[in-house]
Amino acid sequence: MANTDIEARKQxxxxxxxxxVYTRTKVLTDAVMHYCPGCGHGTTHRLVAEVIxxxxxxxxxVGVSPVGCSVLAYNYFDVDFQEAAHGRAPALATAIxxxxxxxxxxxxxxxxxxxxxxxxxxxHACNRGENITMIFVNNGIYGMTxxxxxxxxxxxxxxxxxPYGRRVDLNGYPLRIxxxxxxxxxxxxxxxxxxxxPAAVRKAKAAIRKAFENQKLKKxxxxxxxLSNCNxxxxxxxxxxxxxxxxxxxxxxxxxxxxxxxxxxxxxxxxRLAVDHPLTxxx
Amino acid sequence: xxxxxxxxxxxxxxxxxxxxxxxxxxxxxxxxxxVNGKGYNYTQTVNDKCIGCASCAMVCPDGVISVxxxxx
Numbered sequence: 001m002a003n004t005d006i007e008a009r010k011q012x013x014x015x016x017x018x019x020x021v022y023t024r025t026k027v028l029t030d031a032v033m034h035y036c037p038g039c040g041h042g043t044t045h046r047l048v049a050e051v052i053x054x055x056x057x058x059x060x061x062v063g064v065s066p067v068g069c070s071v072l073a074y075n076y077f078d079v080d081f082q083e084a085a086h087g088r089a090p091a092l093a094t095a096i097x098x099x100x101x102x103x104x105x106x107x108x109x110x111x112x113x114x115x116x117x118x119x120x121x122x123x124h125a126c127n128r129g130e131n132i133t134m135i136f137v138n139n140g141i142y143g144m145t146x147x148x149x150x151x152x153x154x155x156x157x158x159x160x161x162x163p164y165g166r167r168v169d170l171n172g173y174p175l176r177i178x179x180x181x182x183x184x185x186x187x188x189x190x191x192x193x194x195x196x197x198p199a200a201v202r203k204a205k206a207a208i209r210k211a212f213e214n215q216k217l218k219k220x221x222x223x224x225x226x227l228s229n230c231n232x233x234x235x236x237x238x239x240x241x242x243x244x245x246x247x248x249x250x251x252x253x254x255x256x257x258x259x260x261x262x263x264x265x266x267x268x269x270x271x272r273l274a275v276d277h278p279l280t281x282x283x
Numbered sequence: 284x285x286x287x288x289x290x291x292x293x294x295x296x297x298x299x300x301x302x303x304x305x306x307x308x309x310x311x312x313x314x315x316x317x318v319n320g321k322g323y324n325y326t327q328t329v330n331d332k333c334i335g336c337a338s339c340a341m342v343c344p345d346g347v348i349s350v351x352x353x354x355x
Contacts, residue, residue, distance in 0.1 A: 009291050018351035022340040031314040038300030042344025198306055238300040
């Protein structure tokens with residue numbers, strides 16, 4: 001259907017007494033996203049755009065896009081955007097927020113950008129307690145360059161550079177950067193969410209909303225990790241990849257709030273996660 | 284109180300990932316045998332059991348689904 005047909009069909013339904021439950025937000029541009037079919041990046045983009053739309057802050061938002069799959073994020077959001085060097089998005093966001101304190105600044109990064117080359121910038125921005133929002137999309141792999149091992153790749157998980165599975169003696173342990181930064185005093189809200197089911201998407205949206213609202217309080221950094229699939233990197237169909245993520249990623253990366261309003265959540269045992277790394281077997 | 288739903292799918296922008304098929308509680312969706320301009324088998328409705336819950340729209344990575352509902 002062409003665009004005009006779609007608008008006509010929507011109008012026809014409204015005339016028949018239907019009410020609108022959901023439609024694509026205007027904060028996203030009409031550009032077709034370049035992400036693989038079923039990728040969690042698209043859903044996360046949509047959620048961020050919907051939160052900006054609902055808060056009515058479209059003209060006050062500055063986004064910072066990373067290097068990685070989401071390098072072209074500025075094409076898809078109808079807000080001000082700045083492209084950062086690889087891993088340096090938190091440093092750039094710090095400058096934008098300090099020079100324009102009234103803006104809402106968010107970074108949008110993947111695991112290769114935030115947890116590998118940008119670890120120093122991430123940890124120091126969190127430790128300084130900059131009043132920014134960081135969105136971290138974790139799919140356990142370098143998706144854009146062809147599925148190489150990332151710091152967040154699970155033990156036993158196959159990737160282009162670990163064809164027999166990640167080995168602890170060779171490659172070390174998966175990096176739980178979200179738990180790591182939750183122990184820093186500068187962070188105000190730290191959470192891990194996922195986007196594979198309607199319920200998870202709604203929770204992730206609430207978390208992103210809270211992370212943006214926190215910027216008004218000026219109490220510290222808000223960090224939202226989104227677990228995502230990488231169906232082309234994992235060599236699965238999107239639905240299989242979502243299932244694999246639930247079975248294997250979630251035991252390693254437990255979903256839920258880790259730090260709320262500057263206090264660690266009681267039932268999250270960060271100390272246990274420091275030693276417990278379940279083995280994943282990937283077919 | 285029952286609701287009747289209708290969805291409008293932007294078939295040209297659909298990538299045929301099938302995530303919405305897995306999310307639909309009423310099994311109203313299927314992948315078409317035809318392809319769109321990009322060569323993807325797009326999503327289409329297969330029956331009128333839709334209740335307008337918007338689960339498909341919630342998980343759609345490309346936001347191609349609009350959902351409408353009315354009481355009946």
